Amino acid sequence: MKRFISGFIVGALIFSMLGAFAAVTYVAKPVDFKVMVNGKEFVSDPPALEVDGRTYLPLRAMGEALNVPVNWNEELRQAEVGHTASTAETNEYSRNNPAPLNTIQKYTSTNPNSFIDMSSIRPDHSLNIRVLSVERGASANAKIKKANMFNTEPKDGYEYIIAKVAVSALSIQNDVSITASASNFDFYSTNNEEYDDVYVTIDNELSQNIYVGGTAEGYVIGQVKKDDANPKLAYGLLLGDESYGKAIWFNLK
Numbered sequence: 257m258k259r260f261i262s263g264f265i266v267g268a269l270i271f272s273m274l275g276a277f278a279a280v281t282y283v284a285k286p287v288d289f290k291v292m293v294n295g296k297e298f299v300s301d302p303p304a305l306e307v308d309g310r311t312y313l314p315l316r317a318m319g320e321a322l323n324v325p326v327n328w329n330e331e332l333r334q335a336e337v338g339h340t341a342s343t344a345e346t347n348e349y350s351r352n353n354p355a356p357l358n359t360i361q362k363y364t365s366t367n368p369n370s371f372i373d374m375s376s377i378r379p380d381h382s383l384n385i386r387v388l389s390v391e392r393g394a395s396a397n398a399k400i401k402k403a404n405m406f407n408t409e410p411k412d413g414y415e416y417i418i419a420k421v422a423v424s425a426l427s428i429q430n431d432v433s434i435t436a437s438a439s440n441f442d443f444y445s446t447n448n449e450e451y452d453d454v455y456v457t458i459d460n461e462l463s464q465n466i467y468v469g470g471t472a473e474g475y476v477i478g479q480v481k482k483d484d485a486n487p488k489l490a491y492g493l494l495l496g497d498e499s500y501g502k503a504i505w506f507n508l509k
Contacts, residue, residue, distance in 0.1 A: 282307050293321045323473065325388060351448060354488045354505035360386045361504040362426070363492055379429035383436075385421065385491055387506045388473070392417040392480065400477070404457040414479045416454075417443070419489055419508060421462060424471040436472035438462040442493050443478035443508075446486040454479050485509065 284305045291298040291313065298304065300317035315335060319326035327336045342359050349355040364382040391399070396416040400407050410416050423436035438461050443451040454477055462474030480487045492503035 284312075287311055293318075296321075349505060351444075351488070351490070351503075351505050354507040355387075356507050357387050357390065357509075359506070360384050361506070363504050364502075365492070379432055379434070381428040381434055382426040383434075384424040384426060385504060387489060387508065388420045388422055390417065390419050390508045392508075393482075400456055400458060403459060407456040407458075410479050413482060415482050416456075417478050417480050417487065417508065418458075419476045419478075419506075420473065421476055421489075422471055422473045423462070423466070425466045425468050428468050431468070433465040433467050436462055436464050436466055436474075438474065438476040440491060441476045442490045443480060444488045444490060444505075445481065445484050446488075448488075451478055451480055451487075 284307045286303045287306045291304050291311070298313070298318070298321055300314045302314055304314075305312045315337070316326045319337060324338055328334075329336050344355055344359050344361045346362070349359075349361065355361055361384070362382060363385055366380045393415050396418045397410060399418065400416045401409070419441075421441070425434060425436075428434050441462075445451065456477055458475060458477060460474050462472060462476055464472035464474065466472050476489065478487075478489075487508045489506045489508055490503050491506075
């Protein structure tokens, strides 16, 4: 048997596809060997299947294992794998017109004080940042609760919101690393009111050092009001001081 991956399919999609070829009969059965992805055993429901000597894996589960987004576009009736991000023009978006999901925005930070060398503490740098996906409400609450038994329930009238973001380093002064951290982001309401920081433990929270050319992906966690339809996420509001660089804003709807 040829034990190699020849394609990705969405769970039961394989069975619906088989019906389209009346003259050909295929038999699908669960594989009798392990599938390893990045050194870890791949387990999914439905399982990996063997069809005519080839191995097929569920598309969404494989995407999650490889940290690649997989989405269904109902309007176009197509499965979409990977990021289809657009790049924002300079000053195209603002606090009152935040960027939509999966839009790349450039953030540039420079030291405003020419008399004091701050490069060792806060080097000049530029980043590309985007929000990949957003989860909130019951599913986000359950994920937070499952992540750590000591994570607290959201406040009355509030719910957890989980934004998955990507930060890429374009330039960094003195060729040092910079930390892509969830603590550099702030959640705001539709009415431009800052939400309190939350302190929970969850796997894959954004916290990674990167050099130029590197990209970090991870979660940024907050709590928002249940009836807040259009919360926002800001980057660059360090200590309320925007003198280092103009903050960039994202719509979390």
